[in-house]
Amino acid sequence: MSAELRSRRNVFAGLALDRCSERRPDHAWLEQALRAPETRFIVLDPDGKALLTADLRHLRELDRVEQCEWRVESAPTLLGVDENQAAHFLLAPDAPTALRVAEAGGGQFMDLRSAGLVLPAFEAGLFAYARGLAHWQARTRWCSACGSALMLEWAGHRGRCSNPDCAIEHYPRTDPAIIVIVTWRDACLLGRQATWPKGRFSTLAGFVEPGETLEDAVRREVFEEAGVRVVDSDYHSSQPWPFPSSLMLGFTARAEDPTIKVGDEIDEARWFEVDEFVRDVESGALGLPPPLSVSWRLIEHWLKQASGLELSELKSPSTWR
Structure with missing residues (x-):
């Protein structure tokens, strides 16, 4: 599977949208798009939550009539045009207006982490895109x-x-951050932060520093956090991560030796061999990140390569929310 296909499987990465960057300064085109009957408006409240349908299965986007009727006067931000040639805009009204729109439209607001795993891929990606832009506008x-x-x-x-x-x-x-599954023979390296409940582990990650390649960032972060020296690394996939403005760049890497010396950034790091990993996941002793994160995909990749097993088929009594 190519890296492009792996990325498309990541949550928030399934956004088939023409962003129409060349149209952004075209006022005539924008006015026409805003008035088109097929145009839709995603609504975000000041907390970055999106308006969803009452059953919480889809975005509750407004049409032009609803926007005018409910007096949603937030300046619209162009997101792009979908495959059906319908334009999508972002509206970020104040809290009272957002509440009024939810009541009038029969929907309710949901945060991105919760919505990411229930919305269709296109809608999850649209929400993530809109949230990242809205956060930048509010903070800049x-x-x-x-x-x-x-x-x-x-x-x-x-x-x-x-x-x-x-x-x-x-x-x-957009702040680039690497996230990496490190292997030693058939074992993988996972770490945990002190604030996480006992038994929860994830892949190692960190922000890319100025003047640093992605591969250099992988080597540095793994050594800083776990004291493990990486021999080589390969790109796996990427994931938009607007919490608030990151791009997660997933890697696989191979360790020079299994010696661990935990640094100041994490509380614990461990090697998990396949048998131990499967046993601990199925018993609930090991809690993993949810499928929302590319970390889950990296662990899935390692498990498949090391054993032929599918992570999604393991019977785990615990869920990391």
Whole structure:
């Protein structure tokens, strides 16, 4: 399976959307899209929760009539156009308006972590995209160079300093982070943070630093957290992770030797051989990250390669929520 196909299986990565970046400064096109009957509006409240249908199975997107009728006056942000040529926009109203829209539309708001595993792939990806943009807009209101207010332009995708002597452009940021499954022979390395309940383990991860390649970040993070030296690493897949603005870059890696020396960033690190891993998962002694995370996919990949077993078929009494 190619890395592209592996990425598409990750939650939030199944967004088949033309982002229409070339259309963002085209005011005439935007006005036409906003008035089109097929256009839909995803609604996020100030906490970043999206409006879902009453059964919590789909996004409750508004049409143009509903937006006007319910007076949702938030400045729309263009997300893109789907395969049916319907445009999707983001609306981020204030809390009272969001509550009124939910009551009028018969829906309710849900956070992204909870919605990610119940929404269809396209809708989960759309929610993640919208949440990342909304967070950037809400947190980037002032120019970092001169302190003046920013004005949103480019259909919500660019901020420009309002000070004419500055006029610096600001764009949404994405923070790259590596996440890696390290192996030694047929064992995998998992770690746990001190704040996690006993028995919960996950793959190692960390942010990429300036001037660092992804492979360098893998080597550094694994050594900093577990004291294990990595011989080589290979890219596995990626996952948008808007909590609030990360891109998770999944890797597989091979250790030089199994010696562990836990650093200050995690509480514990352990090697799990296949038999021990399966036994502990099925007994509930080992808690794993949920399928929401690419970490789950990396563990799934290791287990399949090492034993031919499918992680989803293990009978686990515990769920990491």
